[in-house]
Amino acid sequence: FQAEDGIRDVERSRGLGDVYKRQLRTLHQTGLLKIIEPELEKAVGFDQRSVFHYQDLFEHTLTVLQSTPQKLNIRLAVLYHDLGKLYTQREKEGRIVYYYHEQKSAEIAVKALRRLKFSNKIIEEVKFLVRNHMINYSSDWTDAAIRRLIHKAGPYLKDLLALRRADMQALAPPYNRKKEIRELEQRIKKINVQKIQQLKPPLDGYQIQQILKIPPSKKVGQIKQRLLEAVLNGEIKNTQEEAIALIKKEFGK
Numbered sequence: 141f142q143a144e145d146g147i148r149d150v151e152r153s154r155g156l157g158d159v160y161k162r163q164l165r166t167l168h169q170t171g172l173l174k175i176i177e178p179e180l181e182k183a184v185g186f187d188q189r190s191v192f193h194y195q196d197l198f199e200h201t202l203t204v205l206q207s208t209p210q211k212l213n214i215r216l217a218v219l220y221h222d223l224g225k226l227y228t229q230r231e232k233e234g235r236i237v238y239y240y241h242e243q244k245s246a247e248i249a250v251k252a253l254r255r256l257k258f259s260n261k262i263i264e265e266v267k268f269l270v271r272n273h274m275i276n277y278s279s280d281w282t283d284a285a286i287r288r289l290i291h292k293a294g295p296y297l298k299d300l301l302a303l304r305r306a307d308m309q310a311l312a313p314p315y316n317r318k319k320e321i322r323e324l325e326q327r328i329k330k331i332n333v334q335k336i337q338q339l340k341p342p343l344d345g346y347q348i349q350q351i352l353k354i355p356p357s358k359k360v361g362q363i364k365q366r367l368l369e370a371v372l373n374g375e376i377k378n379t380q381e382e383a384i385a386l387i388k389k390e391f392g393k
Contacts, residue, residue, distance in 0.1 A: 160215070161202045168198075179223050179248050186226060189236040194312040197222060207306035213262055214299050217269035220249035221307065246271035268296055275304045277324045284373045286327055290336045291372055297333065301325060341367040342383040351384055352391055363387055 164180075167173035174181040183197035193200055205218045224244030230237050246267050253263045275289065293300050305321045341364040348363050349356065367376075367383050376382040 160205050164202060164205075177219075177252060179226070179252060180219060182226055183223060188225065189229070192311050192315045195310075197225060200310055203310040204306045207309050209302050211299065211302075213265040213269060214303055216253065216258075216262065216266045217249070217273070217299075217303055218306065220245055220252065220266065221270050221273050221303065223248045242271050242274050265296065265299075269300055269303055272300060273303050273307060275300070275324075277320050279320070279323065281324075281327075283327075283331075286324070286331065287336050287372045288369075290328065290331065290333055291339060291368075294337050297328075297337070301328075336372075339368065339371060339378070341365075342371065342378050342380050343367060343387070347380075348387060352387060359391075363391055366390070 164173065167176060168181065168184060180198070180201070183201060186197040188195075188197055188200070195203060201219060201222065204221070205215065208214050208218055222241065222245060224241035224247070225238045227244050228238045228241040230239065249266050249270050250263055253266060258266075272293070290297060301321070301324070305318075308321055309316050309318060311317075343351070343364070345356070345360045345364060348354075348360050352363075354360065367386065370376045370383075370386055371378045376386055
């Protein structure tokens, strides 16, 4: 029995969510999890010290795993999505916070998956899902905010929502906000997702240089990003005329 083969067997299994839970618990109980994935082993018994959670970090991870689609990148993302909490727990104004834990979690995921020899494609997908899983949607989100989410998520939108939905369902009542996630998904359905995902700045770098008479630089990239945001926010239409007017106003000498 090879340790790395064992973790692949667990993560690539086609069984139901409860089977995954039993397999991971068995790895922990036999001491193999400590060898295969020491970061996940550290989650066992880790008290999240939060009203949002009723389980330790390991049990929370297993509960999330039960509710996710049987898709490799999502299942792997679940295993690593909160492991950054092991290193980011802080107390602020009498409560426990985990600022930027998703960034640390993504770093852990990349390191582990490289060691386990997963493909670069899978590693990049898992990294994106873990790093961006904290979608704190509320009903007061504007349509522009939803468009920004759609564009940022790109081809991983469906997977990202699946991960977030499972994560939210594993929180302690009344914080398992299923209603909010369903509302977000309904609002997304009313938007031309493909059009938003394929959206590009109305001006390219060369055009920006010519219009503003500036050399190639980081500033050109920043201006392109500003144009994209302006279109997503509804500040301007996706036309070159309105884009030119905006950059002359904001970046012209």
